[in-house]
Amino acid sequence: MFGRVLAWSGRHGKLMDGLRVAPLAVFCLFMAVPYGANGPFDNGSLYIGVPGYLVLCVALIVPLLWRRDRPLTVFAILSLTCFAQWLAKIDPMPADIAVLVALYSVALRCTSRWAIAAGAVAEIGVLLVMVHWNAPTFSLFFSGSILVVTVWLMGLYASTRRRYMESLEERAERAERERDQQARIAATAERTRIARELHDVVAHNVSVMVVQADGAGYAIDRDPDQARQAVHNISKTGREALAEMRRLVGVLREDGSDRTDYTPQPGLGQLEELVRGAGVPARLRVGGPPGELPEGQQLAVYRIVQEALTNALKHGGPGVHALVELQYGGRELVVRVTDDGRGAMAPRSPDGHGLVGMRERVGMYGGAVSAGPRTGGGFEVLARLPVPGTRAA
Known part of the structure; x- marks a missing residue:
């Protein structure tokens, strides 16, 4: 109430x-x-x-x-x-x-x-x-001053208390966000570990299938029964590998549900929606004629911008603004995300993996990424990805 x-x-x-x-x-x-x-x-x-x-x-x-x-x-x-x-x-x-x-x-x-x-x-x-x-007289001035000072101190006390309550609310919200984020990171790390183990199992099964297929090829003329047994083993091992692959895909699902998500992965077409929906005021600026990029590379650009805007919201401080720039042209696509936040003064999270994830995504396509405080204040994330259509030119 x-x-x-x-x-x-x-x-x-x-x-x-x-x-x-x-x-x-x-x-x-x-x-x-x-x-x-x-x-x-x-x-x-x-x-x-x-x-x-x-x-x-x-x-x-x-x-x-x-x-x-x-x-x-x-x-x-x-x-x-x-x-x-x-x-x-x-x-x-x-x-x-x-x-x-x-x-x-x-x-x-x-x-x-x-x-x-x-x-x-x-x-x-x-x-x-x-x-x-x-x-x-001094007594009259003192009496009037007491009233003024009392009102003034009441205002200062109320201001201090209001700022203190706002800081408590901000800390509680930040702690809740960090708790949820740590839970997601822990779950992702565990899923990744399980996925690696299942990947080893699937790789072993595929290797067995290759060996069995080679043996069947050699024995198909000399010993049809042995070749038939090898084909049977290939079929059995293939079904086992397929079952393990389903488990692997299920582990990698974030929601852990049994439903298959057929929603297309985000790409460059969803960047404007991402920028508008960011927790910080942000603008999108595109330069040069847009080129055709593979879906995987578009997803990498999307995730880089998403991670950079998340970092600006988390570490930029109050009143931070961000600018997302995409520059086409030549043999590479330049993605730059800058903000006017606290920059070098922002606290660093010792267990953050955002920059590592960016490097892994960009490294898959032969690009490079850098991130750090700007000299004039704020923070900058800069990624360069080769454009497949012009790389061979």
């Missing part, structure tokens, strides 16, 4: 801001009657009447509706309004509390530098009020 209330308040921010400001507006409206009943004062201040009082209250309270999106602007507007009120020698009114509300918003949502500046402006306001309307 509480979570739904928070979600609803997040979707209706302006309405919630209005509800928070409503008590101050009602209090100022209630105080309009005493203000009008007191009439002009004899202390030399300017009496603006109830209409002027209401106009000034509106000028001080309405900007608070935008303090969530523009806290600095709202604080500046209210500070200037109160300064104009001081210059016009208008007595303090309940709506002046809006400056403290704006100060709280600045301390909550802005950097420490702006929070300190806003606190200093509020302190100057306390001093001006004392000089203009009261005999300045």
